[in-house]
Amino acid sequence: MSRLKILLADDHKMFSEGLRSLLQDDYDLVTVENGQALIDVAGQLNPEIIIVDISMPVLNGFDAVRKLKKEGCAAKIIFLTMHADADLVAEALSCGASGYVLKQSVGEELTTAITQVLDGKVYMPQFVGNASHRASDRSASHSLKLTPRQREVLRLIAQGHTMKEIAALLGISTRTAESHKYEMMDALGIQTTAELVQYAMKLGLIST
Numbered sequence: 001m002s003r004l005k006i007l008l009a010d011d012h013k014m015f016s017e018g019l020r021s022l023l024q025d026d027y028d029l030v031t032v033e034n035g036q037a038l039i040d041v042a043g044q045l046n047p048e049i050i051i052v053d054i055s056m057p058v059l060n061g062f063d064a065v066r067k068l069k070k071e072g073c074a075a076k077i078i079f080l081t082m083h084a085d086a087d088l089v090a091e092a093l094s095c096g097a098s099g100y101v102l103k104q105s106v107g108e109e110l111t112t113a114i115t116q117v118l119d120g121k122v123y124m125p126q127f128v129g130n131a132s133h134r135a136s137d138r139s140a141s142h143s144l145k146l147t148p149r150q151r152e153v154l155r156l157i158a159q160g161h162t163m164k165e166i167a168a169l170l171g172i173s174t175r176t177a178e179s180h181k182y183e184m185m186d187a188l189g190i191q192t193t194a195e196l197v198q199y200a201m202k203l204g205l206i207s208t
Contacts, residue, residue: 009038033106035059076117090198096160099123137171158200
């Protein structure tokens with residue numbers, strides 16, 4: 001049986017070498033140092049997993065992942081970063097990521113994240129869960145404004161699906177899916193998709 005391929009994009013060579021020692025026994029690992037190289041190599045390698053930093057030369061991780069998804073890349077995306085920021089987690093999910101791991105807790109957490117995203121789950125760091133628990137009555141009362149179908153659409157948006165994909169999964173038209181999205185944003189007073197994803201985290205619609 002051939003081993004799963006992981007493509008790692010990170011411009012810190014020593015960190016990349018540390019990850020190689022962590023992953024090489026179980027996976028075939030290829031490394032690149034910037035976002036454009038990530039796009040170029042991903043098209044040739046067809047990896048099952050892409051692990052990517054946010055801040056990189058030439059093209060940042062978010063823009064690189066968006067381009068890959070637009071080109072039809074099927075790899076599971078895990079952002080590996082030093083930034084413990086819920087807004088960045090929301091942005092990562094909105095551009096198609098399935099996981100977000102902090103560099104300072106990489107060790108066993110990264111291997112756990114890889115296993116979970118390969119199983120079709122979304123992996124989030126603990127600080128997102130803590131923020132979700134603190135958020136509260138206000139979020140709970142807002143959630144009463146959402147219909148069951150809107151909550152389904154919200155969950156799928158938060159998992160990084162496009163509106164076309166959501167429509168296919170739910171058996172509705174793309175226009176109807178988009179209507180659900182904008183009705184939610186209007187009802188909740190939310191202006192961007194990233195804010196909508198962050199709201200889904202607070203409701204616990206994404207497993208942490």
